[in-house]
Amino acid sequence: YFLLTFLIVMCFASCILLMFSISFLPSDHVQAMHERKDLHILLAKQQEDLPPRKMNDSYIEVILPLGSQPELREKYLNVHNSVRFGRILEDLDSLGVLICYTHTKYEASQRSPLSIVTALVDKIDLCKKVIYPDGDIKFTGNVSWVGKTSMEVKMHMLQLHDGTYSPVLDATFVMVARDPENKRPAFVNPLIPEGQEEEEIFKKGELNKIRRVDFSTASLLKMAPTAEERTVVHNIFLNTLDTRTVSFRSRVLPLNSIWMEDAKLKGLEICHPQERNIFNRIFGGFLMRKAFELGWATACSYGGSRPYVVAVDDIMFQRPVEIGSLLLLSAQVCYTEKNYIQIRVHSEVYDSDTREHKTTNVFHFTFMSEREVPQIVPKTYGESMLYLDGKRHFGATMKESREVEKTTAAP
Numbered sequence: 001y002f003l004l005t006f007l008i009v010m011c012f013a014s015c016i017l018l019m020f021s022i023s024f025l026p027s028d029h030v031q032a033m034h035e036r037k038d039l040h041i042l043l044a045k046q047q048e049d050l051p052p053r054k055m056n057d058s059y060i061e062v063i064l065p066l067g068s069q070p071e072l073r074e075k076y077l078n079v080h081n082s083v084r085f086g087r088i089l090e091d092l093d094s095l096g097v098l099i100c101y102t103h104t105k106y107e108a109s110q111r112s113p114l115s116i117v118t119a120l121v122d123k124i125d126l127c128k129k130v131i132y133p134d135g136d137i138k139f140t141g142n143v144s145w146v147g148k149t150s151m152e153v154k155m156h157m158l159q160l161h162d163g164t165y166s167p168v169l170d171a172t173f174v175m176v177a178r179d180p181e182n183k184r185p186a187f188v189n190p191l192i193p194e195g196q197e198e199e200e201i202f203k204k205g206e207l208n209k210i211r212r213v214d215f216s217t218a219s220l221l222k223m224a225p226t227a228e229e230r231t232v233v234h235n236i237f238l239n240t241l242d243t244r245t246v247s248f249r250s251r252v253l254p255l256n257s258i259w260m261e262d263a264k265l266k267g268l269e270i271c272h273p274q275e276r277n278i279f280n281r282i283f284g285g286f287l288m289r290k291a292f293e294l295g296w297a298t299a300c301s302y303g304g305s306r307p308y309v310v311a312v313d314d315i316m317f318q319r320p321v322e323i324g325s326l327l328l329l330s331a332q333v334c335y336t337e338k339n340y341i342q343i344r345v346h347s348e349v350y351d352s353d354t355r356e357h358k359t360t361n362v363f364h365f366t367f368m369s370e371r372e373v374p375q376i377v378p379k380t381y382g383e384s385m386l387y388l389d390g391k392r393h394f395g396a397t398m399k400e401s402r403e404v405e406k407t408t409a410a411p
Contacts, residue, residue, distance in 0.1 A: 036113075036180040036181060037180060037181060038180075039111060039112075039113035039180040040113065040179060040180055041113075042106060042111075042113035043113050043114075043179060043180075043186055043187070044186075044187045046187060047148055047187040047188070047189075047190060049187075050104075050187060050188070050189040050190065051189060052189060052190045052191065052192045053103050053143070053189045053190070053191055053192070054191075054192055054193075054194055055142050055143065055144065055191065055193065055194070055198055055201070056142070056194075057102070057103065058099050058100070058102045058103035058142045058143040059140070059141070059142040060095070060098060060099050060102060060139075060140070060141055060142070061138065061139070061140045062095060062138070062139040062140075063136055063137070063138055063139075064091065064136065064137040064138075064139065065136050066083070066133055066134065066135060066136060066137060067134050067135045067136040067160060068136055070134075073133045073134070075087065076133060077133050080306065081133065082130045082131055082132060082133060083131035083132065083133050083137075085131070085292060085296075085309055086288070086289030086290070086292045086293050087289065088131070088157070088169075089124075089285060089288040089289055089292055089312075090283075090285030090286065090288065090289050091139065091285070092124070092139070092155055092157075092171050092173070092285075093118055093173070093283075093284050093285035093288060094285060095139055095141055095155060096118060096141070096153045096155065096173040096175055097116050097117075097118070097175065099141050099142060099143060099153050099155075100116045100143065100151050100153060100175045100177070100188075101114070101116055103142075103143040103146075103151060103188070103189060103191075104116075104177065104188050104189050113179070113180050113186070114177045114178065114179075114180075114186055114188070115177070115178040115179065115180060115181070115182040115186075115279065116175050116176075116177055116178075117175065117176055117178060117182065117279075117284070117317070118173060118174075118175055118284045118317055119150065119174045119175060119176045119316075119317055120173070120174040120212070120314075120315065120316050120317065121171075121172075121173055121174075121288070121312060121313070121314075121315035122152070122172040122173065122174055122208060122212065122313065122314070123170075123171070123172045123311070123312070123313045123314075123400070124169055124170070124171040124172075124311060124312035124313070125169060125170050125171075125310075125311050125397075125400065125401065126168065126169045126309060126310060126311065127167055127168065127169065127170075128159075128166075128167075128168045128169070129308045129368075130308070131159065131168060132159065132161075135159045135160045135161055136159070136160040137157060137158070137159050137160075137168075138157070138158045138159070138160070138165050139155060139156070139157055140155065140156050140158075141153055141154060141155035141156065141171075142154060143191060144172075144201050144202065144204075144205050145191065145201075145202055145204075145205020145206065145208070145209075146188060146189070146190055146191035147188075147209070148185075148187060148188075149176055149177050149185040149186060149187060149188060150174055150175065150176045150177070150188070151174070151175050151176075151177070151188055151191075152172060152173070152174050152175075152205045152208065152209075153172070153173045153174075153175060154170070154171070154172055154201070155170070155171040155172075155173065156169070156170055156171070157169045157170075157171070172208065182279045215314070215396075219389075220385045220388060220389055221385075225385070225388055229388050229391075232388070232391075233378075233384045233387070233388065236377060236378065236384070236387075239254055240252055240253065240254060240377060240379075251379060253377060254375070254377065256374050256375060257374050257375045257376070257377045258302070258333075258374045258375070258376060258377065259377055259379055260332070260333065260334070260376050260377060260378045260379065260383045260386070260387065261379060261383070263298070263302050263332065263333035263376055264298065264330065264331060264332045264333070265294060265297055265298045265301065265330075265331045266328070266329065266330050266331070267290070267294045267328075267329040267330075267331075268326065268327065268328055268329070269290055269326075269327040269329065270324075270326060270327075271321055271322070271323055271324060271325045271326075271327055272323070273323050276323055279320075280323060281320040281321060281322060281323065282320070282321035282322070282323070282325070282327075284317060287321065287327075287347060287360070287361060288315065288363070290327075290329060291329060291331075291345040291347060291361065291363040292309070292312075292345075292363070292365060294329050294331045294345055295331045295343040295345045295363065295365040295367075296309070296365075296367070297331070298331040298332070298333060298343055299333070299341045299343055299365075299367040299369070302333050302341060302373060302374075302376075303339075303341055303367075303369035303370075303371070303373040304369075304371075304373075305369050305370040305371055306369075306370055307341060307367035307368065307369050307370075308367065308368050308369075309365060309366070309367055309368075310340070310366040310367060310368050310397065310401075311365075311366040311397040311400075311401075312363070312364070312365055312366075313364050313366075313393060313396065313397060314362075314364050314393065315361060315362070315363050315364070316361065316362060317360070317361055318359055318360055318361060318362075319349075319358060319359070319360050320360075321349055321360050322349070325349040325350070325351075326349065326350040326352065327347065327348075327349055327360075328347070328348050328349070328350055328357070329345060329346070329347050330345065330346045331343055331344070331345045331346075332344050332345075332346070332386065333376050334376065334386045334387055334389065334390030335376060335387055335390030335391045335393075335394050336373050336374070336375055336376045337394065338372055338373075339368055339369045339370070339371060339372045339373055340366060340367070340368055340369070340373075340394065341366075341367045341368075341369060341373055342364070342365075342366055342367075342390040342391075342393060342394045343363075343364070343365045343366075343367060344362065344363070344364055344386065344389070344390060345361075345362070345363040345364075345365070346359065346361075346362055346363075347359070347360045347361040347362070347363070348360060364390075364393045366393070366394060366397045
């Protein structure tokens with residue numbers, strides 16, 4: 001096993017650079033990118049030119065020694081004396097990049113011509129409500145599926161308790177390879193599964209790709225709601241009509257409910273150089289941490305009690321965030337059911353020169369509150385589409401959770 005002391009964000013990023021010499025380490029990032037231009041000659045002209053790899057070739061095991069090295073805990077500790085999940089998101093993002101560099105490393109060169117970036121967080125499912133700060137954490141992962149220029153990475157997190165590592169979460173990321181200057185796609189080594197188990201894992205990666213395409217095609221931004229969904233929206237409308245006036249415009253909030261427009265929080269981040277990656281852009285893990293923390297605060301404010309994250313899904317990195325950008329985050333409660341809260345966080349950058357807003361990410365988080373929460377009620381058509389989108393994400397999360405439980409319970 002590849003064992004590495006996990007000193008995350010700055011230290012972990014340094015490990016990646018040192019191990020694979022992705023780039024030089026001068027303080028001048030512009031100079032570093034200029035020097036990477038020479039690596040273009042190492043790029044493969046076609047995927048067939050690259051040696052195939054096995055899943056075990058990219059397997060990495062990493063220890064975050066929170067138990068054995070207490071001095072690390074402060075960075076990971078939250079006000080509830082448990083581990084900050086936002087920090088875990090940063091760690092997973094860094095580990096996913098490291099795994100992909102391991103899969104694509106060039107034996108004949110000390111430097112990789114590839115720029116590996118996170119394209120999508122497909123799914124993160126948690127099986128523990130609380131991550132304790134006094135036990136060592138183990139991360140494992142490997143490349144599980146490969147396309148022409150993209151790689152799916154499966155990662156698992158376990159925590160030491162009574163001498164045994166117990167599962168905490170499973171994560172699926174999709175990473176893409178780019179040229180040395182991060183401008184165009186680049187080919188990656190093909191993956192050869194070995195044995196029936198790896199064949200099934202690889203096949204699941206293919207199915208995940210198809211599922212993502214189907215989900216995107218059926219997006220409410222592209223297609224009208226289904227007949228069943230239209231009925232849901234109309235029933236919400238009927239339940240909020242003012243019976244005294246019987247007017248389309250007069251609406252009344254049902255008992256134990258909150259208007260969607262009153263269930264949101266906003267945040268602003270100035271993107272300082274401290275959070276940049278080697279491409280002089282904001283580190284994706286930092287964006288995930290900030291979005292999660294705003295989403296958590298929104299769920300906490302809405303439910304009136306401490307929320308626990310259940311799942312993260314469908315985080316698409318649509319465009320990079322440049323140094324100096326004004327990053328605007330908007331968190332919205334978009335669906336509720338019993339004690340579950342579905343949060344959507346929209347991230348955009350503001351260009352002060354052009355005064356334009358451009359979307360960078362949309363994050364989806366499923367939280368579970370300690371007690372039953374009020375129903376969220378949309379008022380406008382746009383809010384109704386947000387409601388249906390949240391309902392879809394929540395339904396997909398619960399369906400997958402039930403399938404995992406069935407698989408675990410099967411003899």
